[in-house]
Structure formats: structure tokens, C-alpha cells
Amino acid sequence: MTDRVHRSPENPWYWSYDDAPVLLLGGTDKDNLFQWTGDRLHDHLDQLVEAGGNFVRNTLSERKEEDVSPFERDDDGTYDLREWNDSYWNRLSEFLDATAERDIVVELTPWDQHDFVGSRWEAHPWNPVNNDTLPEDALPATGGDHWQDRIAFFRTVEENNDIVLTHQERFIDEVLSYSLDSGNVIYNVTNEGWAGIEWELHWAEHVLDRAEERGVHVDIADMNMTPENSVRKVIEHPDTFSYVEVSQHNQHFAGASGQDHWDNLQTWRGDVQDAIGPRPFNNVKIYGGFDGGNDAAGDAEQAVRWFWRNVLAGCAACRFHRQVAEGDEGWGIGGSERALTHIQSVRMIEETVDLCSLTPRQDLLVDAAPNEAYCVAAPGDSYVVYFPTGGEVTLCLEDESYRLRYLDTETATWANDETTDAGTEILLTPPKNPNPVAVLTAES
Template identity: 75%
Template sequence: MGNRIQPSPKNRWYWSYNDEPILLLGGTDKDNLFQWTDNRLQAHLDDLVKAGGNFVRNTMSGRKENDVSPFEKDNNGMYDLHRWNNLYWDRLSNFLDETSEREVIVELTLWDQHDFAGSRWNDHAWNPSNNDTLPSDTLPTTGTSDWQDHIAFFRTVEESNDAVLTHQKRFVDRILSYTLKYENVIYNITNEGWAGIEWERHWAEHVLNRAKEHGSHVNIANMNLTPEDSVRKVIEHPETFSYVEVSQHNQNVAGASGQDHWDNLQAWRSEVADAIGPRPFNNVKIYGGYNDGNDVAGDAEQAIRWFWQNILGGCAACRFHRQVAGNEDTWGIGGSKRALTHIRSVRMIEEMVDLCSLTPHQDLLVDAVPNEAYCIANPGKSYVVYFPTGSEVTLDLEEASYHLRYLTTETATWTTHDTIDTTTEVLLNPSDQQNQIVVIAADP
């Protein structure tokens, strides 16, 4: 196996694995993939890799049907936080083996507060009512309808709740005893975190220290409930958080759509560049799975547009959020045929141009109106323009001869192929089909 996944020394907006900048792309149907057994995990990863995918999410969660807990139960059916459930850890080990073998990068989330939300808390191993380890006064014993009511679990650092914190550390150390052996893992502290910087820094520094003891360095972020917070905390604590996890900007409530989505991303990139220099921007969740107008997630059409705007916006990692056919828990298009086709389309573009060497360049679109087209380029060498809904724009070029191709991303097929003689601008007019790409590359 090559070097550990890290920000690329050649271009720190992107990741590097095996010494070369790489663009991370994914789409999977489960957040905690390690819980899948039999050949389901292998088949899902194989489909992803075949399409050109190399990026998955894994939360250390056990709240879904057929998931198992990290802790063993005693003869009375009570959890014992001193005893590990080997089945849980064997599943993690298998997952790490399978992803490493395929050179698939894992963004691993330590804590997901949705595990502790509402009625889920009533059955959770950490609930003192369900274990013989924690005194009843250390944490709430009854769930409520408010998913943030169990903030006490995320206040153990701030409130010096050593009775619980001791076991939280044992749990995290147990995870690290597996993951630090693998070079394809980056870390996210909390899913949609709202517990505050003290909690986030505590666990980030704990992971960094354990990695140092292991003789390595790992990369960590914290995904906050609002993307602005994720950006701000990386700027304020660059020695702790080495990449920016902005997934929440790919949905309707905390995020935005259309031109606003693009503009927000570019503003955050500028803030980070000015304050601490380039860092990878990850989107381990791109929402948009509902087709019935869900106001939070958005629909599938938005998912596709968020995906491409992130790619052309200079993001290092993009993954379509989970889909579960016929299930209310569907929040993205996951590893669907459509998602994999769009991943394949990105890899087709990379056969013509080096996307990791390009930078966002809306200034080159002469007459574009908001949300009409988006551009990433290395002027004079390569240009990629994305059209969400067709239309036409004029692109400024540096004087040279170029090859031009149109890509229909919905089918991953090239259409028009043309050459451009020496000129300083070109009119791009793709068909009215949605999600068209134009790739322009200078003659060698």
C-alpha cells in the first residue's frame, strides 16, 4: 500500500494517495457500511469502484435493523461497557480490509448524535437504564422527542463527567486500534455536530495523539450542523482540523441551491485560503434523494447539480448521500445507477484534462447569467464548463488551438467533437438536455 491519505503537497486543495493528487468520488446506500455482512459490502464497493468511485462514508453507528452494538450483554440482557462485542469489531476489521484492498478512501465518523436521539436513546447501550456499568445519575435514562435533548452525552468533556468519559475514551481507543493500521482513513469527529468546540477539539486532539503514538499523522475535521461553523473552526484551529467538511451546504435548510450554492463555496474557499492557505473541502453527504419536494433534503435533480457544482467549484471529495428504496430514510441518491453514471462521467473528463490542476473561473464566462453555467480552468490549457439546464455562453480563451467535446453526463456519453483554431473566445451552446459538460483542451 502507498502513503497515507493526506492533503496533496502538489495542490493542497486536493487529497493525495500513492503520491498523486486525487479527486474523491462516492455514492453509497448506507452510512455505516461496516455493519453489512455476507457479500453485500463487497458487491456495493465493487459497483462503486467499477464506476470510478473511491470514497465512502462510515459512521460508527449501530442504530439500524441488523446492526450490532460494540458492547456485549450479560445473562440478564444488560449491556456491559467493559466487554466488547466481537461481532461489531470483526465487522469493522472486515470493512477496513475490503476498502483498503480496493484503495477506497474512508471518511470515518466517530460520533453520530442521531444514535442518541429521542426514542433511540431508550434502547441504547450507553443509556444507564440498559447497562450495569454507568450509575443512573451520569446520563438521562429517558428519551424525548427533541433529538438534541441528550446533549449530556456530548458534555462529558466540558462537565468533567469522568464516569462516562472513561468509557467514551475506551470506545474511541478501540476504534483507533483498528483504523490506525490502515492508510486509507480520514476522520470526522461528529456528524452534524452542535456540542461545541471543547468536545470537538478534545476528540480531535485525542485521535492525533494516539496516531502520533502509533508513529503516524492522520487528518481530522468536524462536520457542524451549519457549514459556516465547519469553515470557521478550521480557520480558528488549523493545527487540529486539517480539512473542511461542508456537507451541510448540500441541502435546502442549512445550505443553498443554484448560484448561491456556488457563491457560498467560493467565499469559504477564499476565507480559508487567505487565513491559513488551501485545505481540502469534503462533501461526504450530498443530499437530494426525494422526488416529492422534501424541503430539507431536496430532490434528485438538486443532488446532481450540487454534485457538479462542487466538482467544478474545486472540492476535493463528493459523495451522494444514502438512498434506501421505498424507505423514508432516503436522503440522497446513494449508489444508484444514476449516481454511478455521474461518477463515471467525471472520470471520463479526467481522461481529457487534469481536474485537480484546474481552478474555478467564473470570470471567463463572458455573458453568463446567474446559475446558467459554471467554469473551472487552467487558462491556455484546459477548460471545463457545466450547464445545469442547457442554454449558451461565450467562454474567454487564451489564444491557442483546442479540441472541444460535449459530454451528456446523464448517460456518460460524448456527443459533439470539434476543433477550435487559434481564437480568444468561443460560443458554447449545448443541447437543452440537463447536466451538460463542455471540455476544451489545448493541442499538445
């Protein structure tokens, strides 16, 4: 990577390398990808890059048996929050180097509430019963088995719990000692944040202060449990939060489907535009698993449709959430062959049109039913129309002749290449394949 990733000055809805807007796309099988090492990590990243991917998520979690902790452990199994475990930090360093070498942007999330729930908390290094650093009453338990019941850990700022906050800040400073040197990293304070604005601002400002001391610029957001709150907080704190993380919009529990999914994005983009000007919208998690057994997440068909609506709605970053793992529920399709094929399909469209320069134009679809088709265009030059479930629509055009092709996004292959007669309307009738996309480019 030749430059730090930053908001594009040319088109600030998107990210940039060297001031060229770039669409970030990803799909990986693990949220805390840095915990993988060697060929396992490198092969996974190479498969993503080969498909055209350039975006990954990385939480600093240690949930699985194969994961390692940032803290050293004594012979009796007790953690010492004052001593670092070199294995953890070596993994983080290797991961940051491997992604930078491949020009992959990392959305780094230091805090994830799901790491502090139930049996995870019982074995967690931060739990005072498992370390010799914190007093037993430093993080009083409130009972229950939901992650919000571990509220004490996420109230250290609000409650001025300096005993724990000192170690939290020391941990974040160590993370930043590695990541601030990596120009391919943007930051998201918390996964599905609920702890409140004091917590969010504290850690965002802490990262920004350390970056300023290092003489570098970084971008940071906070993903809230509800996407509306993510949007609102960027509008209310534009000097702190520089992009919008709306991942929770891509699932059933807090999100939306169909036409509402698209319309919400356009409403939020309008709100941000009016209040503070364009900012990137990221989706580091697009839910929807292969087994379809997770009602909150949805199924793989919905994952693909969320992905394409996000891409055409003007979102800057879109990543398929992790695949189902042993003992896990079906949350996403991750780095599967299907996910990588859809990423490849987007890149094929980008070889034909400047996708980042197109704008949503539903008004050009004369007779589209709700959720039948979605259009982005630079009228008179290029048009892209996505059909989630097939159908046919009339597209209004500038009076030119156009090259019309349909893309089978499930196989990443073009079909039906033809030149249209000059005119102001065309009836688009895509092949009866799932998720087809029509692409029209002016012949003149």
C-alpha cells in the first residue's frame, strides 16, 4: 500500500488509496482473523484478493480454544495483566503485515461485548478471578447470562473505575503501537455497542490522541446495536467519528429487508449529507447463513441481496459475515465460493463502468414494483440495474444507443451482449437466473 487509507477527497462517500476512490469488498471465515497464522492466514487472504476482495474485519477476540490471550499466564493458569504474551502480539503483527502487503483494508475492533458473556467471561483474563492483577471486586458481576449483564467492564469510563480503566488503556496503547504504523487500518470502537456515548467517545478520542502523537491520521467509527444510532452519533460527533458503520442493518433483528433496506440507506445518506457532508458507510458484517436456521441472521439468499443493495446504494465497504463454524449458528457466508463469486461479479462491473461515480436513481425505473429492481446511473453514460428476484422493468435513458449486457452474478459470467437502438426508454428483461444485473454503457 502506497498511502494510508482515508476518506476520498474526490468522492467522500468512499475510501481512497492515493486519492482514487475505491470500493471495499470482503468475505472471510473468522472475525478475529489475526488469530490464524502461517499458510492458513495467507491462503485465506490470497483467495480473497484473487476474487477482487480488499476488506477484512478483525476483532481482538480470544473466544476459541485455538486463540491466544494478550496476557501472560502463570504456571497455575492465572493471568497477569501487566505482562504481555508475545504469541498474541506476534500474531497481530503478522496479520497487519500480511494484509498491508496485499492492499487489504482492515476494520479493527478492539472491544466486543460478546467476549464477556456467560462461560466466556468465566474463563476470561479480564475476570478478576482469573488474574492476579485486579481486586476481586474491581468488576462486580450483576448476574444473568446475557452480554449486557457484564455491564461493569463497559462502565469503567462512566464510573471512573481507574483500577480497571488503567489496564484497558494500557492494552489499547499496546494495540496501537502495532496498528498505527499500518496505513491499511481503520478503527471501529465496539462491536454492536450499547455502553453509551461516554464509552464510545473515550476510546475514539484515545485512539485519535495516540494517532496525533504519532503524527498520523486515522478514521474511526462506533457500530451501535441499531444502525440509526450509528448514523446519529456520526452526525452529532463529526470531528470524532469520521465514517458510519451500519452493519446491523444487514440482518433481521435490528435491520431491514427488501425495499426498506434500500430506502433506509438513502434516507440516512441524505441525513448525513445535509448535516455534515458525505461520509463513507461501512458494512463490515452482512449476515445471512447457509443453513438458514438463524432467524435473526437470515439465509444466504438474503445475504447476497443485502450485499448488492449495499453496493449499489453507495456504501463504501461491504463484507460477508463469517461462515458457520462448529458449535456456532449460521451468521454468514464468509469467504465461501459463493461470496467470492459475488465479489468477483462486482469487480467485473467495475471493469465496464466507474461504479463509485454512479448515483442511486430509482426515478429512472418507470414501472418497478417494490424490491423488484435497483438502479444507479450516470445518465447518458452508464446504467447498472440489479434484480433481486428477476422481473422486468422499463429504464429511462438519455437518447443514445447503448451496449447492454446482463451479468450472471452467481457464476460471474456475461450474457446477452447487444447494442440497443437510440431511444429514451428500454424494457429490461434479465435472464431467469438469481440476482442478475443489467449494465448499459453509451456507444458514442
